[in-house]
């Protein structure tokens with residue numbers, strides 16, 4: 001099998017138990033961030049099932065199929081320094097890490113998937129020596145140009161060896177929104193253990209499964225996100241590598257994420273009470289049983305029924321619909337609902353890099369906002385629902401002209 005082929009995982013990536021069939025099927029679709037030019041749209045698209053399965057032993061929720069990272073991450077559009085919110089987020093992040101250091105003098109801090117180097121530069125402001133590891137060439141080049149030391153590679157034996165041979169073990173290793181993207185978790189944890197100082201810490205941030213369940217954010221499911229992490233399976237896999245969680249901070253990113261602080265067993269920090277209380281809460285909510293997962297899937301299918309039912313009803317009345325926000329989550333929701341230009345004529349997005357492209361699989365055109373003036377629409381589905389209040393405010397002239405807005409999640413509502 002070539003490294004560039006999709007494959008179906010047979011065993012859980014955390015505990016190696018054989019995996020059963022999916023409990024939720026979103027269908028076969030293209031990669032969420034692969035927006036197409038007109039030319040690309042004439043070629044066959046790369047598509048793959050987007051289904052979730054549950055490990056019967058450690059309870060990790062994971063995609064059934066794995067798309068090789070080379071297909072997804074070699075040239076990433078997203079650049080972290082672009083928003084003020086991110087700059088603040090990472091400045092505060094570096095401070096919180098610094099406060100948990102067991103040494104007087106900060107040493108090396110390594111960020112995995114360091115993007116354009118924003119967090120690494122925040123570490124340096126806190127007195128650390130910073131190093132980034134970033135597989136996307138355009139991003140690592142940009143970081144190095146800005147003076148942020150960045151290795152253009154995946155986090156693996158080669159990059160770890162390079163760091164150990166030159167600047168030594170790390171007091172801090174962090175990975176934000178990368179841990180859930182990694183297929184071979186065991187290799188990553190082995191390399192973390194090798195690179196980490198005995199008193200160091202490993203910090204990861206990922207969207208929390210509990211938030212996806214409670215708030216119905218199932219449009220965060222896409223091929224890049226291989227695992228949907230709760231604390232219970234995470235604590236289990238860390239334990240296999242002599243690692244333990246010492247505290248957890250809930251953070252607002254991506255609708256609700258967890259920042260988990262991990263150390264080698266015996267490093268000396270006491271476990272904060274929040275760790276035990278979150279593990280207890282997961283047990284209380286039924287995460288160790290099957291029913292809660294099937295119930296979630298039922299709610300997800302109901303959202304699709306409600307949303308497609310509404311769209312079909314509006315069309316029967318001769319109304320027209322469009323969308324707003326061509327984010328990755330829009331790709332998931334649009335293709336899960338099997339919308340095409342017959343239902344959603346176009347999707348407005350303010351990012352010029354997305355405009356004049358087509359939504360993956362569905363091939364719905366992405367257009368700039370001005371397009372609305374010449375192509376009036378009765379309803380706008382806000383696919384970037386997490387920014388709904390801002391978007392509705394921005395579209396006040398359209399609203400005054402009679403346009404109605406649909407917020408699709410947690411359940412479709414006309415506002």
Ligand SMILES: [Zn+2]
Pocket residue numbers: 012013014015016017055056057058059060
């Ligand atoms: Zn497992």
